[in-house]
Amino acid sequence: MNAIQRLVEGALLRHRDFRFLLSGAAASQLGSQVTLVALPLVAVVRLDAAPFQVGLLTAAETAAFLLVGLPAGAWVDRMRRLPVLVRADVVRGLAVGSVPVAAVAGVLTMAQLYLVALVTGLATVFFEVAHQSFVPQLLPREQLVAGNGALEVVRSSAQVAGPGLGGVLVQLLGAPAAMVADAVGYLLSALLVLGIRTHEPRPEALPGRSLRAEIGEGVAFVARQPLLRVIAAATASSNFFAALLMSVQTVFWVRVLGLSPAAIGLLLSASAVGGLSGALCAGALARRFGQARIIWLSVAATAPFALLWPLSHGSAGAVLFAAGSAVVFFGAVVYNVAQVSFRQLLCPPVLLGRMNATMRFLVWGTMPLGALAGGAVAAAAGPRAALWLCAAGMLAVPLPLLLSPLRAMREMPTAESPVPAGDAPEAGEAVAAR
Incomplete structure (x- = not known):
């Protein structure tokens, strides 16, 4: 690590409001990782859900990006971002908290799980758009990559610790009771975000501007940027197959590999070590290979390990599955840190809100479709067949990046040195470094 990078990261840790934002992210992420284990187990074990029902549950969690993904960005750009973050956390905490209450009362149904998934998904849309748009207001430009890296470290650390904790809680208390941890995490996150003191001016209202026109500006900005279009295509396909994986993996673990809830939590935690490693290494890898090059290199080098998912059999199946996930997650996190930082610098x-919402609509809107596809394939041909489809899809994810100008670039352009609208650099043409 060079001297400049040490100075940047030292200043980041001394930034009081960023520490509050980081702590809030840690609380909500830890709780949500517990629910990653508990919610599908509620459906599979307690309510005996069929594979397609589990796929539908996963689809409900992400359907909001198709329903309100585009207008959410325009709404967020009209509001202060901090109150949006707080309200979204409170809504998610109350929705998730309703599951253990209904379970104790003996009235829990799949319909309620679908509703909880949909409501938390809607709140997550607003939270994610506001969060990605608030970070550049909180941090100076030279700290953005380090700040996004720190947030990914928190996310990945929660992915390591949360599922293991969730598996133990499900084993001891049952899946519905374990979801109390998620509700508490969201409410604690809201309290921590409330402690941020950074002044956030109210966006100026533009008379005569319709919501439709403002949405159109965000869509047009993304459409005019060739690199954003390529990143959107690759990320959308990756998320489609990631959702397919999420919709079938719990059924595969429980009914094919015969894993217990504690073993499932341990498998998820072991898999998430790859994501944590990616978050810790992302900055160094971007400096070593270049921010543009690491975007395609990270996914091209790790995608083949997805083949370990359908190849998982017998007593070693969980180990193979975890190894494949760890490597794929490593590449995904490195990719995310690089491309999200680029988007924030370019726009x-x-x-910011409308650009992030447009990108989220494009790249997360494929997730409910992937989840439904996974549930349908698993119901018709079994969960292992769905995993083969997922692995094949992951192998195709890097293709848009490898066939784009990114392959010949080392660094990404910024708002000061953008790629001209509708014009991409030729192969081998130099692009100014940030």
């Missing part, structure tokens, strides 16, 4: 602040 003018006034358009």
Whole structure:
């Protein structure tokens, strides 16, 4: 690590409000990782859900990005971002908290799980758009990559610790009771975000501007940027197959590999070590290979390990599955840190919410479709067949990146040195470094 990077990261740790934001992220992420284990187990074990029902549950969690993904960005750009973060956390905490209450009362149904998944998904849309748009207001440009890396470290650390904790809680208390941890995490996150003191001016209202016109500006910005289009295509396909994986993996673990809840939590935690390693290494890898090059290299080098998922059999199946996930997650986190930082640097602040919402609509909107596809394939041909489809899809994810100008670039352009609208650099053409 060079001297400049040490200075940047030292200043980041001394930034009081960023520490509060980071702590809030840690609380909510830890709780949500517990629910990652508990919610599908509630459906599979307690309510005896069929594979397609589990796929439908996964689809409900992400359907909001198709339903309100685009207008959410325009709404967020009209509001202060901090109150949006707090309200979204409170809504998610109350929705998730309703599951153990209904279970104790003996009235829990799949319909309620679908509703909880949909409501938390809607709140997550607003939270994610506001969160990605608030970070550039909180941190100076030179700290953005380090700040996004720190947030990914928190996310990945929660992915290591949370599922293991969730598996133990499910084993001891049952899946519905374990979801109390998620509700508490969201409410604690809301309290921590409330402690941020950074002044956030209210966005100026523009008379005569319709919501439709403002949405159109965000869509047009993404459409005019060739690199954003390529990143959107690759990320959308990756998320489609990631959702397919999520919709079938719990059924595969329980009914094919015969794993217990504690073993499932341990498998998820072991898999998430790869994501944590990616978050810790992302900055160094971007400096070593270049921010543009690491975007395609990270996924191209790790995608083949997805083949370990359908190849998992017998007593060693969990180990193979975890190993494949760890390597794929490593590449995904490195990719995310690089491309999210690029998006934040390229976009003018006034358009951040709409740009992020447009990108989220494009790249997360495929997830409910992937989840439904996974549930349908698992119901018709079994969960292992769905995993083969997922692995084949992951192998195709890097293709848009490898066939784009990114392959010949080392660094990404910024708002000061953008790629001209509708014009991409030729192979081998130099692009100014940040």
